Amino acid sequence: MTLRDRGNIKWQGFFMTEHNGMLKQFREEEKRVPMPDVDPQQMEEFERIICEAMAENLTLRFTYWVNYEIKDVIGCVHYVDDYAKQFRIVCENDEHFRLDFARVVDVTIVE
Template sequence: MIGDQISKIQLFLLLLSPFQNTKKHIFTIKVKTYPFTGTLVRLYYNLKEVGIMIRDRGAMKWTAMMLPEHVMKLREFDWDQNKKVKPELDEQQLELIEETICEAMAENLDLCFTYFEWEDFHLLIGKVHYMDVYKKQIRIVDLHEDLHKINFCDLVDVKFL
């Protein structure tokens, strides 16, 4: 709306531009935008101001009125967009992880574990303390001597340090 009115004024000035060089007709335009009141367009004709105020509510025009259902759906959409998916491991990757863990247990080496928990990836650095085959868990002692239990199915990757 503002652009249309300003372009109409500019078109008007272009039509009168052949007369602008004469001393009788001098046209100038100044545009100033205010955030809440609108845009002030000043048209000067023969050094006399002809003020035109365009009221368009400014920034208030774009504030949204949202229903609670809309807000809830937008939050769900945003949550689904940021959601991470656990990758599926094939048999070769599982065997490689198992070999790495067994070798680290035999030589008492530190490992870097990447596991998927609560819809996010986590890193843990430590030594394998015990592998519980019945519960399908690995017990890991980290660098601060804290004990962590990670399920086999949550492991994504295991690497030597």
């Protein structure tokens, strides 16, 4: 006779719905990434890379922080808006994307 192990289902009876909700919330909070600090030297390097990319029409990969997550966007810088402190990026699928200066974590040239 073979025993069929039900895994975590057999322990589910010991948890209340509130406990499950709290555990789910706890796991989501553990995944959160605090905003990384970017020093002024890195910002200068980003500026140099962006200026070079705009002059030579190169594609860039912007790594940015939003809602406790790190995300990427790939595209060409169309315009740098100093007043609103945003980059206006044209993505590969012709979508326009606005990215705040303060959210940028890394900039690299895509080859």
